[in-house]
Amino acid sequence: MAEYNHKEIEQKWQHYWAENKIFKAEVNPEKPKFYVLDMFPYPSGAGLHVGHPLGYIGSDIVSRFKRNKGFNVLHPMGFDAFGLPAEQYAIQTGQHPAITTEQNIKRYKDQLKGIGLSYDWDKEVQTCDPKYYKWTQWIFSQLYNSFYNNVSNKAEPIENLMAVFEKEGNKNVKAICDEDTSIFDAIQWNGLTEEKKALVLLKYRLTYPADALVNWCPELGTVLANDEVKDGFSERGGYPVERKKMRQWMMRITAYADRLAGNLEKLNWSESMKDMQTNWIGKSYGCELDFKVADKNITLTCFTTRPDTIFGVTYMVLAPEHELIDELTTSTHKEEVDAYVQKAINRSERERMSEVKTVSGVFTGSYVINPFTKEKVQLWVADYVLAGYGTGVVMAVPSSDDRDFRFATYYGLPVKKVIGGTEDLEDPTEIKYGKMINSGFITGMESKDAVLATIEHAEKEGFGKAKINYRIRDAVFSRQRYWGEPVPVYFTEDGVPHLIPEDELPLELPPVDEYLPTESGEPPLGRAKDWVYKGKYNYELTTMPGWAGSSWYFLRYMDATNEKAFVGSEVVKYWNSVDLYIGGTEHATGHLLYSRFWNMFLFDRGFIFHEEPFQKLVNQGMIQGRSNTVYKLKTENTFVSLGLKDQYDTIELYADVNMVYNDKLDIDAFKNWRAEYAEAKFILEDGDFKCGFVVEKMSKSKYNTVTPDAMIEKYGADCLRMYEMFLGPIELSKPWNTHGIDGVAKFLRKLWGLFFDYEGNFLVKDEKPRAEEYKALHKTIQKVEQDIESLSFNTSVSEFMICVNALNQLKCHKKSILENLLVVLSPFAPHISEELWQSLGHEQSIINAPYPVFNAAFIQEDEYEYPIMINGKLRTKIMFSLDKQPKEIELETLKNETVLKWLEGKQPKKVIVVPKKIVNLVV
């Protein structure tokens, strides 16, 4: 072969890999395993752009590297195939979402294969495949059949709980359950009807139906999880979201809040990612305190993290949604309170958010009694108190809480200062901690000690207890949509839910005539004809959310075709948890929390053997678009180059980045782009038409999308892979700019040139390398190996360039050098490496070639050129033998001509000689 022909080579090797199942991963206890995982994509209609594969290329390099290093590597890919876009498209066109999804998946797979990624496609999973979602439904069933035991601190079968109920009721049970669960004994339990028993058990199950205040998105016709809502709008589509009470399946993730937060410490994740999860879980230590309502037989419990400020409580506040509001409102205030509550509840999330700094509230007419001081304070309703957090009741301490202070100031409520140092302050909330003042028995204590003292006192007196509170809420699991996993549940006439038995799974998605809600407002599944269980029981009509299928796919990959279990236990024992997981930050509080939850649950129940699914997590940065702009005169069909545009009255328009090179417009291509530009005139500068640029999101409407296909067509997959890595550290976001890719293309041609000359003559000879050649090679082996371990792929690419430049300079065509270099390069540029590897006479794929062993002897230097600095400024350099003693170096330096000139006859005060680093003279 005369010239480097990427197209031919890449197709050849991609076929070879696929036909010979080179990347097939099978359990092999003889070999150490390594599991490299990419976050699996939702196959959108637009296909991949060059930003998507960034992480895939990085993980592919690690996978291939580990293979060369002797590991048994599991590196799978699949598709998160249920989802809104396909369904929205189905609503518009009537086409079944499965068809669109299949087409999109095919396109994605073609694109991924074109990049030469080393996936074991036999392990592919698609969440919308009934063979897959059978097991998603099975896991749902396991959750349904489990409760969380606070004593063993893990999930257990619900039968364990039932056995205890039969023996002694629930009075000694320490388990996670609904707040409103009442206490009963064995006699009461055993006396309950089956229906009643079932309803009680729902309060304990890890998945359960409940009336919950949810994020309802009318535009999408479904509820959304908290992490799917951003600033009051749906994350997908950007439609407004409102609060609504609906009956929903919920997941009791709160049972795992503590372990999810605590385990983070053990994980090799970025600090920012751990922080995001920690904040989302929002664990806070404090206590619950009971306030009796004056003249009423009601006790309100509030949660506070600052019980030390109890003597500063000057009023109390309820959330507008609080269920006792009617009872707590006196007749004289009824009208006002009702009006306020109505307004507050109807206010959309969005409005509430935009008015964060304004305060509003009304007095209920009732008073509560501070259990510590016996003081009567006013009870208010205000929407700054959230129903969903704590108990929906807040003790207000305006002297140490900003919001309380703002509220009290606005409504003229008293402020009582309880922390030392705040006595004379205008705004006492500036100081949050100190010595307590005006605080009864805790006066004089430090706030920290006072917290403990007050809790102790409250517990002794029986009106409070220490409590850990979490911000995280149970996750809404129902979606009022069609394109998702059916929930494997039917309802008997009494409304009690029952699981579809395991051997009848999967419960397949039935056909419907339209992908819209029914007339009566039921989800689309309500349209399915004759879709009833055993001919008489109604099925659950909501489907599972997107995160259901993605919460366990990493387990299914291990054993993708197992029909007896979601994953075989020997298999999961071997592959265990993911060693390296690469994906975007956007999944920090959704997918990464839910999958940890499900994994932990499956671990508790003994189905798998690792508590945490992802040991090391790396977030790849986003590749932003880099749009090009051109400037058209407002009144004429004439465009003006960037540098001259200020002399004219222009409007800015996009030019497709694919017809701009180094910000210079290809005018002919531009004229052909659109009919209205065919006759356009151009005002050039220095003979070129220069475009402006803007960095923004990559999208079709901005004409700044670049597809991997286009890059591969022109430069080849190896070039694209290396260039993407060369752009910078994998975790950094950066704009895509095709300009630099030529550098990598040149590198590949130079590499090729070490093997073949222009006529296609094979140049490689089996000769003994010289010291410089060994040095160039081993420097590269060392650097690249370190870089891959730390995922610094960008510097590896530089190193390869340096090495090939050096070998070119040395005119090195020696087999033993080039052979090793190819193995080191192969994870980055696998196709060209395979081809050249074969040209050296190898019959086996380079994928299994052993990684060269770095030998420090080859890069050993015996001399070093010391930079000589005088007062920290570099003045000259002197070569010294590395075994020369510092004292000798000092003496010789002081004799050096340049040094003497700079010393101007003065004697240096101090001479610092750092071996193999530097010499610094202080004058």
Add this chain to the structure above:
RNA sequence: GCCGAAGUGGCGGAAUUGGUAGACGCGCACGACUCAAAAUCGUGUUCUUUCGGGAGUGUGGGUUCGAUUCCCACCUUCGGUACCA
């Protein structure tokens, strides 16, 4: 507001535990080859300069013989989160 990450040439970026700032590449300039162009190769390329130097890693200070690196304060950008009691 709070939490986190990041600020280095015209551009992407490099610099191991504090030790020659700007590796590697793009772009640009000049040169070679060519009738010419492309490709390729070579040289130069932080700024400034009176060609001795001087300044320089967001800003201001500090520690040090020596700071892109460590400490303090601040500014900017990006990501997350937000009446969370």
